[in-house]
Amino acid sequence: MEFSWGSSQESRRLLLSLLFLAAWKAGSGQVHYSVLEEAKHGTFVGRIAQDLGLELAELVPRLFRVASKGHGDLLEVNLQNGILFVNSRIDREELCGRSLECSIHLEVIVDRPLQVFHVEVEVKDINDNPPVFPGTQKNLFMAESRPVDSRVPLEGASDADIRANAMLTYTLSPNEYFSLEKPSDDERVKRLGLLLRKSLDREAAPEIFLVLIATDGGKPELTGSVQLLIKVLDANDNAPAFDRTLYAVKLPENVPNGTSVMKLNASDLDEGSNADIIYSFSTDILPNVETKFRIDPITGEIMVKGSIDFEESKSYEILVEGVDKGQPPLSGHCTVMVEVEDTNDNAPLMEFKSLSLPIREDAPLGTVIALISLSDRDSGLNGQVTCTLSPHVPFKLVSTFKNYYSLVLDSALDRESVSNYELVVTARDGGSPPLSATASVSVEVADVNDNAPAFAQPEYTVFVKENNPPGCHIFTVSARDADAQENARVSYSLVERRVGERALSSYVSVHAESGKVYALQPLDHEELELLQFQVSARDAGVPLLGSNVTLQVFVLDENDNAPALLPRPGAAAGGALSELVSRSVGAGHVVAKVRAVDADSGYNAWLSFELQPAAGGARSPFRVALYTGEISTTRPLDEADPPRQRLLVLVKDHGEPALTATATVLLSLVESGQAPKASSRVLAGAAGAETALVDVNVYLIVAICAVSSLLVLTLLLYTALRCSAPPREGTCGPGKPTLVCSSAVGSWSYSQQRRQRVCSGEGAPKTDLMAFSPSVPDSNDREDLQPANGDPLSKVSFKYPLLIFIFNLKFYFLYSINFFLIKKRSG
Structure with missing residues (x-):
């Protein structure tokens, strides 16, 4: 828009004001600038990147962006130099109407890490709107009998600018009949009037032409004018008069159609038809008033006929005219100011911005997950919105700015406990009754490798008969990892060591994926009775985590050597x-x-x-x-x-x-x-x-007696502990598995039926592979131990040295009998 300035000095002042910037204001994470309306494209507003503490080189990598609700194209940022400039025409009157405060609120968002800044650009008014009257000509009818000093109301001009630019002064063209009455001090109604200073004479001057000029207080001044045509009439010389010239009424919004606003009353000192008054809205009334209200022409009652919305308009100015039926008709005027009272009829609006999901389970406390913008069209308490979070989760809401909240991490996360959180964010205003809005957010927790593979037991005992075929499966190890995906993919390997002169890998191998342990060559009891080694389980996470389990492989003797x-x-x-x-x-x-x-x-x-x-x-x-x-x-x-x-x-x-x-x-x-x-x-x-x-036999007898005494003492101690310990299950529940000898050569297995140990010379064939663990785990864990031929592996409650001792005790007993027989024969 082009302007005409009265002097070059004023032009320079306006040019300097167009380039004026508000000083940077710290506090609450907000930067404040100002710019004059109608500034040209490219006008410098501020060094936004520098003022926010951001490096120019990181604007593009961190996805620097500016968002403004409804005004995104007015201002723009040059990402090369970080300067905020005017992008398109800014009209303060179009943007904010007659509001004294007019600002453009910008949200500056950068990622990695996520940050939000609030920038306020104040749009300052310039005198770019001249005063405007409702029309170019106004016709007034006045009886020649109208008394001197009587007042005739006039419709003033309006100026879309604010403050000094909208402060209007009026002047009237010189004449001998009328003078100008200035507007009253009431800020709600600024109406003009003509004062009759000299009696009218229709025969001398039937029509009077006046020019009313309005001048604003801007620099330079702008003016507007309207022509007043006054027609002098005869007869009916008393105009209707209202009780008051100004009526103030409060009306709640959302009232139904037909609701009475108020009933006006005007009186006329004349008689007959000259005193009959017809009520109507003035021709100078604004269009939005005619769509919202109507007036009964006989009773003067003003009623609602449209939707009254506080958010649309907070007040209405109704100009009412009372005209009598005299000839010529005379009129009286009054103003009804209707102030609309707000009700809580708008629920809060909630908008999520910049969701950073999923969140790693090792994320530090205070990590920002989402930004929440709240708004409510109501005012006062009805428009004050608070935000809450439910249910009880390791997150919290932090108020970062007016009607802005950040969803941040409040306590440590553990994906293995909870992998996904369903959050409900509730926004509630302060009205009575309050209105609320809810939104659901699903927060997924991303896994990190914080759990090592774990074995059910730290040690397993396996029994394998010698002379096994090469490559036979002797045991399966299994480790579980509580993590997910690659972090839970477990691979197995041997912990290499030397067994005599040979490497462990020449005896056994383990399948990397299944955990199956294989004997690579036939084992010889006479060469190797016990093979003890460790199997390592490692996951595929970063960094790698792992654990080891010990396998004790006892090689059982077979009768493969003749005497x-x-x-x-x-x-x-x-x-x-x-x-x-x-x-x-x-x-x-x-x-x-x-x-x-x-x-x-x-x-x-x-x-x-x-x-x-x-x-x-x-x-x-x-x-x-x-x-x-x-x-x-x-x-x-x-x-x-x-x-x-x-x-x-x-x-x-x-x-x-x-x-x-x-x-x-x-x-x-x-x-x-x-x-x-x-x-x-x-x-x-x-x-x-x-x-x-x-x-030899004397030493043997002494050894047998010593070992037998130790065995009796062990059994007594074990029985006492078992009797004193409380039962783990009900009296009718199944007992612990007990050791059973299934053949004459000592093939051991378990029986779920009885607690006593029995030995029989008959029964199932000997098992080729048996596994014992130092303790009997729960029944739920027994499925993890399976022999190569599919039979369940036995678990014992005694340590394996005690089993070997009991197993070989009968040999000492037989040798003792043999010794006594020899002594008897020799005697």
């Missing part, structure tokens, strides 16, 4: 045993002893000796001790016995199937005087062997 015969001291290995026997020995005399060993252990190494029947079915005068291998006479020898006796002794272990070896014993029967040295040597050897056996 081996030991030669007599001084004799060649592999040869027959030769002895000289005097014919004079009596029954029960030990003449020789077969010695053998077995590389196996337990039952598989327990040897028994049997004498094979002689050829031809002849009954031999010799016998062999079942467990010692000593060959003795069954009767006194006589002359009928052959001089050379060839005995075959079968040595057999107790494995399944049993393995055997055969020893050949050659006995030469001689007369008593022919082999005294040999006989004494044999007897001496037998005596020495018996003495050694007695010594």
Whole structure:
């Protein structure tokens, strides 16, 4: 818009004011600028980036943007230099009407991290609107009998500017009949009037032309004018008169149609038709009044005929005219000021801006998740909005500016406990009754790798029979990770170490995904009884987290070694045993002893000796001790016995199937005087062997007694603890699994039926693979332990050394019985 200035000095002042900036104001995160309306495109407003403390280089990477509700194109920011400038024409009157305060509120938003700044640009008024009258000509009718000093109301001009630019002064063209009456001090109604200073004479001057000029207080001054045509009439010389020239009424908004606003009353001193008054709205009334109200022409009652909305207009100025029926008609005027009272008829409006989702579970406290903008069209308490958050969640609302809230993190998050939060934000105004609006926000928690894989137990015990096929599955480890996706993807590996001269990886391997443990080669009990190693579980998160579990693999013995015969001291290995026997020995005399060993252990190494029947079915005068291998006479020898006796002794272990070896014993029967040295040597050897056996068995008995005492003490202590401990389940519930021996060679399993331990020589075949854990976990965890052949793995409540001790105790008992039998025979 172009202006004309009265002087170059005033032009320079206006140009300087157009470039004027408000000083930067700190506080509440707000920057304040000002700009004159009608400023040209590109006019400098302020260095917004510098004033907000932002670097120019980070404006583009941080997505610097400016938002203004409804006025987004008026101002713009140059991202190269951070300057806020005028982008399009700013008309203060179009933007704010006649409001004294007019500002453009900008929201400056940057990301990474999310920040919001509030910038207020005040639009200052310039004198760009001249005073305007409702029309270019006004016709007035006045009776010539109108008394001097009577007043005729006039409609003043209006100016769209504010303050000094809208302060109007009026002047009237020179004339001899009328003078101008200035507006009253009442700010609500500023009406003009003409005062009659000289009596009218229709015959001398039937019409009078006047010019009314309005001048505003701007620099430069702007003016407007209207022509007044006054027609002088005869007769009816008393105009209707209202009780008051100004009526003030308060009217609540949203009243129904037909509601009475007020009833006017005007009086006329004339009589007859000259006193009959017709009420109507003045022709100078604003259009919005005619759409909202109507007046009864007879009674003067003003009623509502449209929707009264406080948010649309806070007040109405109704100009009422009372005209009598005289000739010519005379009129009286009054003004009705209707002030609209606000009611709480608008619920708050809520808008979410810049949602930063999902949020990491390790996000620091105070992290901004969302920005919430609130507004309410009502005023006063009805427009004061508060915001609340529900339910009780680790978030809170922080008021950052007027009607602005930030949703921030208030306490630590744990995705493994809660992975998603459904928040309800409620905005409520201060009206009575209050109105509210709600909005739901789903906050997803993003996972971070804060949980290491965990095994159900720190240690597992596995039993594997020796001579297993290469690559057989011996156990499965399983670790659980409470994280999600890649952070929960577990892989398994061996913790490498040396087993003797060889690496652990030459014995076993573990599948990286399934956790299955395989034996890479046949295991030999005689070479390796216990293989202890660790399996590591690692997740795929960043950083990697992991844990280890220990596996104790016990290699169970199988009967894969036959008995081996030991030669007599001084004799060649592999040869027959030769002895000289005097014919004079009596029954029960030990003449020789077969010695053998077995590389196996337990039952598989327990040897028994049997004498094979002689050829031809002849009954031999010799016998062999079942467990010692000593060959003795069954009767006194006589002359009928052959001089050379060839005995075959079968040595057999107790494995399944049993393995055997055969020893050949050659006995030469001689007369008593022919082999005294040999006989004494044999007897001496037998005596020495018996003495050694007695010594060994004495130590064995002492060891058995000590171990038996320890076993009894352990069982008593365990029973006392079990009886004193409260039961974990009801008296009718199932008991703990108990250890059951399912075969004669010690294959152990569990029974869910009874608590006592039983042993039977019959039953299911031996299990090839058994696993024991140091403690019996709950029944829910038993599915994690499965053997290679699908049978459930057994779990025991005792430690495995106690099981081995009980398992081998019967061998000591059998050896003790054998010792007493030998002593009895030798006695």
